[in-house]
Amino acid sequence: MRDPKKPFIPERDLDKSPVLECVELGIDFGGLTAVDDFNITIAPTEICGLIGPNGAGKTTIFNLLTKVYQPSRGSMYLEGKDTKNMNTIGVNKAGIARTFQNIRLFNRMTVLENVLVGLHNEMDYKLFGTIFRLPSYWRAERIARERALEYLSIFDMQDMADYKAGSLPYGSQRRLEIVRALATNPAILLLDEPAAGMNSSETEELMENIRKIRDMFNIAIFLIEHDMKLVMGICEGVAVLNYGKLIAKGTPEDIQNDPQVIEAYLGTGGGERENA
Amino acid sequence: MKQFSLRMPVRYLINACLIIAFLIIGNIITQGELLSRAQNNIIIQVGFFIILAVSLNLSAGYLGQLPLGHAGFMAVGAYTGAIFWRMGVLPDGASVVVGLILAGLAAAVFGIIIGIPALRLKGDYLAIITLGFGEMIRVLINNLPSITGGAQGLAQIPRHSTFLVVYICMVVCCLVIHFIMKSRHGRAILSIRDNEIATESCGVNTTYYKVMAFVVSAFFAGIAGALYAGFLGILVPSDFDFMMSINILMIVVLGGMGSMLGSIVGAIVLTSMPLLMVDLARYRMIVYALLLIIVMIFKPSGLMGTYDFSLSAIIEKIGRRFSSGKVEKEKAQKGGDGNA
Numbered sequence: 076m077r078d079p080k081k082p083f084i085p086e087r088d089l090d091k092s093p094v095l096e097c098v099e100l101g102i103d104f105g106g107l108t109a110v111d112d113f114n115i116t117i118a119p120t121e122i123c124g125l126i127g128p129n130g131a132g133k134t135t136i137f138n139l140l141t142k143v144y145q146p147s148r149g150s151m152y153l154e155g156k157d158t159k160n161m162n163t164i165g166v167n168k169a170g171i172a173r174t175f176q177n178i179r180l181f182n183r184m185t186v187l188e189n190v191l192v193g194l195h196n197e198m199d200y201k202l203f204g205t206i207f208r209l210p211s212y213w214r215a216e217r218i219a220r221e222r223a224l225e226y227l228s229i230f231d232m233q234d235m236a237d238y239k240a241g242s243l244p245y246g247s248q249r250r251l252e253i254v255r256a257l258a259t260n261p262a263i264l265l266l267d268e269p270a271a272g273m274n275s276s277e278t279e280e281l282m283e284n285i286r287k288i289r290d291m292f293n294i295a296i297f298l299i300e301h302d303m304k305l306v307m308g309i310c311e312g313v314a315v316l317n318y319g320k321l322i323a324k325g326t327p328e329d330i331q332n333d334p335q336v337i338e339a340y341l342g343t344g345g346g347e348r349e350n351a
Numbered sequence: 352m353k354q355f356s357l358r359m360p361v362r363y364l365i366n367a368c369l370i371i372a373f374l375i376i377g378n379i380i381t382q383g384e385l386l387s388r389a390q391n392n393i394i395i396q397v398g399f400f401i402i403l404a405v406s407l408n409l410s411a412g413y414l415g416q417l418p419l420g421h422a423g424f425m426a427v428g429a430y431t432g433a434i435f436w437r438m439g440v441l442p443d444g445a446s447v448v449v450g451l452i453l454a455g456l457a458a459a460v461f462g463i464i465i466g467i468p469a470l471r472l473k474g475d476y477l478a479i480i481t482l483g484f485g486e487m488i489r490v491l492i493n494n495l496p497s498i499t500g501g502a503q504g505l506a507q508i509p510r511h512s513t514f515l516v517v518y519i520c521m522v523v524c525c526l527v528i529h530f531i532m533k534s535r536h537g538r539a540i541l542s543i544r545d546n547e548i549a550t551e552s553c554g555v556n557t558t559y560y561k562v563m564a565f566v567v568s569a570f571f572a573g574i575a576g577a578l579y580a581g582f583l584g585i586l587v588p589s590d591f592d593f594m595m596s597i598n599i600l601m602i603v604v605l606g607g608m609g610s611m612l613g614s615i616v617g618a619i620v621l622t623s624m625p626l627l628m629v630d631l632a633r634y635r636m637i638v639y640a641l642l643l644i645i646v647m648i649f650k651p652s653g654l655m656g657t658y659d660f661s662l663s664a665i666i667e668k669i670g671r672r673f674s675s676g677k678v679e680k681e682k683a684q685k686g687g688d689g690n691a
Contacts, residue, residue: 173552179546181549184545188538192553195555206527216535259554
């Protein structure tokens with residue numbers, strides 16, 4: 076458990092760069108190459124977007140980064156560390172946290188408990204301490220509870236702490252997923268379509284929140300999104316994927332003017348969403 | 352807002368009082384001539400079936416897997432306890448305690464051996480592999496006559512399973528599992544049930560917690576097995592066949608998967624049923640089946656759903672209602688805690 080006297084937001088050494096580096100990452104499913112030759116470098120407090128048509132392999136890349144799939148080729152470094160022999164749990168501990176395209180909350184647990192699962196590795200008492208209710212248990216639980224409420228307060232969700240996660244409205248479920256991911260104390264946060272199903276005012280709010288999280292926690296954010304307003308509005312770098320291959324990388328302006336990207340994804344209408 | 356709530360020590364005190372009260376009442380009833388022998392036996396049987404159901408509920412209800420080999424762990428515990436007690440190396444009191452712990456540990460070891468390969472699988476596959484392992488244990492016991500007495504069974508086991516022993520084991524089992532569930536370990540187990548991939552992406556070692564739940568479950572099944580041996584005084588391998596696993600699972604499902612209270616209620620209802628229908632003994636299985644069908648139609652989540660009983664929560668609820676009016680008095684009575 077972290078020392079309670081230390082500030083709520085962990086300090087991060089921002090000189091260590093980059094936070095995520097992928098070199099020629101690729102995966103095959105049977106004979107089919109889903110992702111090939113994927114290179115990206117994300118700086119410590121960068122907000123980076125990943126766009127591309129449906130089926131381009133965006134979520135597959137997230138699954139590769141979080142080791143839900145083991146890559147067939149290439150390597151990936153988290154804050155300089157090679158993730159070769161890590162599994163999903165290992166890369167999370169090494170500093171990567173994610174949300175899911177189809178929300179995966181612990182629906183039958185309360186909102187607070189969901190965040191506490193995110194804080195699991197922050198608590199250090201053992202099974203013995205649990206069964207005999209040793210002081211280490213009480214102390215760790217109390218600190219974790221306070222911390223969970225602090226995390227929930229980022230989105231003003233403290234009042235929902237005792238509700239079942241499954242009973243929350245859709246937008247709050249998405250926010251709770253982000254809170255749970257943040258609770259694992261990541262260096263980089265992966266958001267898989269965070270604005271899916273949101274109207275334009277909710278999307279605006281989300282954009283502000285993403286910026287707020289980045290500034291508060293000093294973390295990098297890598298997001299998949301179809302909403303071009305969001306991507307072009309907050310991302311500092313954008314990568315475009317088509318048929319499992321990167322076709323362009325650059326600032327939002329570069330991407331909007333890239334003829335290949337316009338042809339593959341954006342369309343000649345310019346900047347409008349194609350996949351509703 | 353000011354809310355009435357109980358401090359943790361007060362909660363523990365209330366529960367401790369309740370546990371002791373039940374113990375005294377139970378002891379008076381079973382010691383005296385109030386009940387017939389059959390009724391006394393049922394009370395003890397209810398005790399170890401509660402242990403079996405509550406421990407199975409840990410892996411079936413909370414962890415969300417479907418193990419069908421609970422009788423196997425019970426058999427390991429039963430034979431370990433019985434063999435140790437028959438040796439009679441220790442004075443009676445110590446012998447009971449050591450025998451029970453040994454029985455639990457032996458079952459837990461089998462739990463690790465079976466759990467590690469079995470928990471790589473999910474759903475039906477896990478059900479079948481645990482079913483197979485359960486049967487393997489039974490066949491193994493059948494074919495080791497020099498140690499276990501083989502198919503003829505093991506007789507003259509000291510009858511250690513008095514109400515007191517069974518009751519203490521039951522309380523310990525319920526408390527330990529309750530404590531585990533209200534901790535980071537328990538939350539990990541529950542989150543695996545709800546979504547395994549999300550649990551892993553939160554950095555929780557899912558394999559470890561699955562095996563842990565399975566092993567704790569096996570440990571208490573082993574203790575229940577030893578109590579079973581000490582209750583009957585004779586063991587035959589066929590006691591621990593597939594039907595025993597199904598019976599335990601039936602208790603859990605009837606009571607409500609994921610509710611400890613449900614498992615306890617289920618165990619009481621299903622175990623004491625034969626007593627209530629002495630005249631209908633022949634139709635017992637039909638009544639069982641009907642009861643299950645009716646519950647599954649009208650309340651598919653089981654009698655208790657996932658509701659768990661908390662006396663303190665009820666007292667707090669009453670307290671809050673009172674506290675709007677006579678705050679002071681209520682606080683003083685409950686040793687209350689002002690502003691929590």
